Amino acid sequence: MKPIQVGLLGIGTVGGGTFNVLTRNQEEIRRRAGRGIEVTMVADLDVERARSLVGERARVVADAREVIANPEIDIVVELIGGYGVAKTLVMEAIAAGKHVVTANKALLAVHGTEIFEAARARGVMVAFEAAVAGGIPIIKALREGLSANRIEWIAGIINGTTNFILSEMRSKGLDFDVVLKEAQRLGYAEADPTFDIEGVDAAHKATIMAAIAFGIPVQFDKAHVEGITKLQAADIRYAEQLGYRIKLLGIARRRDSGIELRVHPTLIPAKRLIANVEGAMNAVVVQGDAVGTTLYYGKGAGAEPTASAVIADLVDVTRLHTADPGNRVPHLAFQPDALANTPILDIDQVRTAFYLRLQVADEAGVLSRVTGILAEHGISIDALLQRESAEGEQNTDVIILTHDTIEGPMRKAIAQMQALPTVLAPIVSLRKEELA
């Protein structure tokens, strides 16, 4: 049978990896797919560089539209990134009847509903395993492997840059700014790291996973997003003393009143497997009502890990492109006419436990006032740690771990505590999840 012909839009890191892995493993892949899969056309603005990468094996053009217009091309792989030209080209490829494989989490988290509807109407597939957690087949696990389950929650380390930074901060006791510079020097963080360190990239991925897990449309604008830039080394140390690690988690959780969708630094018990995921690695924990807890771990970025996911999608599309569209796995796991309009909860309505650090004057009655305020708001205390003040020190740190509570009342309690004259510095508050 004639090989499936693939056109790459963009041959940067992931595009180059995809081309190389497809070439290196072509025999292995053909033995699996029952048919060859070949990149026969590449569009990249830097034509010279693209030509030096692919040699004679594919035609290189500057204009992506030449790829889309080529009737020989079966599948278009979009590796340009961002919401702009990538969106236009994906929509044009769909309109031209091409199947699309993309690693573009930003595009899908923001415009997924429009893109998937266009693909459905045109009878083509948009596959995006590479958009979440790189080489880990988490989209397939959620969409197919766990299809028996009512998913209860997902919690993932889905941004390698921030996990590398947090691992270094903890193991070396360093501050955020110092480690960020080191991460940039080593290539773990980009020159402009904003999307990573502010949690935006993780929120894109969490948005996509939430949609697939709960059968809701992608709603990035409803996600609560906090990064790690304000995290202090002191809190990582205190957390450790209490048996916790701090990770930037993307969390999606089903509640009776709606869906929680949030990205923020989170204390998790050090004994959990996911707490021990270090460096730039990714891991996602999925809790299903039948299967219980499952975890998926691997590299979340990089040329070949991401290419692994892109090519798995190419194999899937190759297998299914002649099948009745009704037999395909729906883009968001649930049939398009069966999506739910379950609301995404406001952060004030979220239920979670808290870690609080208060710098207080070392005098009688302080703890009683602080705990009194928490009690007024119905917030119960799980653990309390008061650092002994050193000789001559006038103030001390009080660390409080609460039980699960609603965030709105917690914020009010924190504001009241902050107003106490004996509370000497801004209160640090972090969310804590047991993940059990």
Place this chain on the structure above:
Amino acid sequence: MKPIQVGLLGIGTVGGGTFNVLTRNQEEIRRRAGRGIEVTMVADLDVERARSLVGERARVVADAREVIANPEIDIVVELIGGYGVAKTLVMEAIAAGKHVVTANKALLAVHGTEIFEAARARGVMVAFEAAVAGGIPIIKALREGLSANRIEWIAGIINGTTNFILSEMRSKGLDFDVVLKEAQRLGYAEADPTFDIEGVDAAHKATIMAAIAFGIPVQFDKAHVEGITKLQAADIRYAEQLGYRIKLLGIARRRDSGIELRVHPTLIPAKRLIANVEGAMNAVVVQGDAVGTTLYYGKGAGAEPTASAVIADLVDVTRLHTADPGNRVPHLAFQPDALANTPILDIDQVRTAFYLRLQVADEAGVLSRVTGILAEHGISIDALLQRESAEGEQNTDVIILTHDTIEGPMRKAIAQMQALPTVLAPIVSLRKEELA
């Protein structure tokens, strides 16, 4: 559309779980599959008990052949287990044109080639996600999620009973016999635990994974199988001192000369994620050339985790049963005409590192003779630990960790060391893998 009709053969633990999860999550599953999936018929010798479980919702019969003969039944789920009647019924179901879902690892590891060929010839699917690692979608990950990769190796904790026992032996410092009794009392081990503790169950699963990973037929008879019954608490302690944990691993590894397929207790670095998988949990590490290291973790047994895998297969079959068989994922991941005849290596040809414990006379020259023998066989030493002998003791333990070596020469070296008059007890040898 009319619901897909499923017939269960056997409604024990997993069958009951499957029935309950399908009933409880029917709406969620229908929203995903686009079609209802209903158990309409159950065959079980204990008709009364089966009726009390399913009530009016399914017809209960004693004779499995009534299910197979029913033209309304689309998919037969075999949950009887074993090689005997289960094999006959699976072959009959295939002959009757039914798709089959099974959790029967023993059957597939031994008779898989015959069964898959019959299914191919008849144009039906045999799905078996539940046969390996319970609720973890590892078959799907290997067969589809990692299809871009040349798989290098797989190492899995794929038997919950033995992992529970090893976890207890380590954390409580107890001997095997004591913990086995405790495991039986708690329901983690069966009354006749032979298949679990002798490594046979793990070898069934490793055999299936090896076939899928490397595109070779299932060859259970070629697997090297060792259990945990001879493991001593002392070696778990020494391993810990050296920074290792002992786990019963199923290992499949590609070498230039063939495939290693083996199950045995294995020292692995304590810092690896899989070393921290405790209790009855399962985990599988897969190393692919593009994706690098990935890990999959979850419950490997139990009613609902296993049902999660059975039902995921039901959804997959529901989606694909009207599709062209050429578009389906091949049973063993590779197209049936593209399987390789790569040999399974004899254990003597396997390459691995070793942990040796020698009880030796506490006198001059012993170490020199022992290390001399290793050197003669070209085996290099990675680490050596000599326990200080207590006051008045005449003998001491010497622990040696070797670098990777071929097992054949290692066995010869061990025999020579054993013959030394200063070696006072049977030498303990365990394999060690870095899993990196």
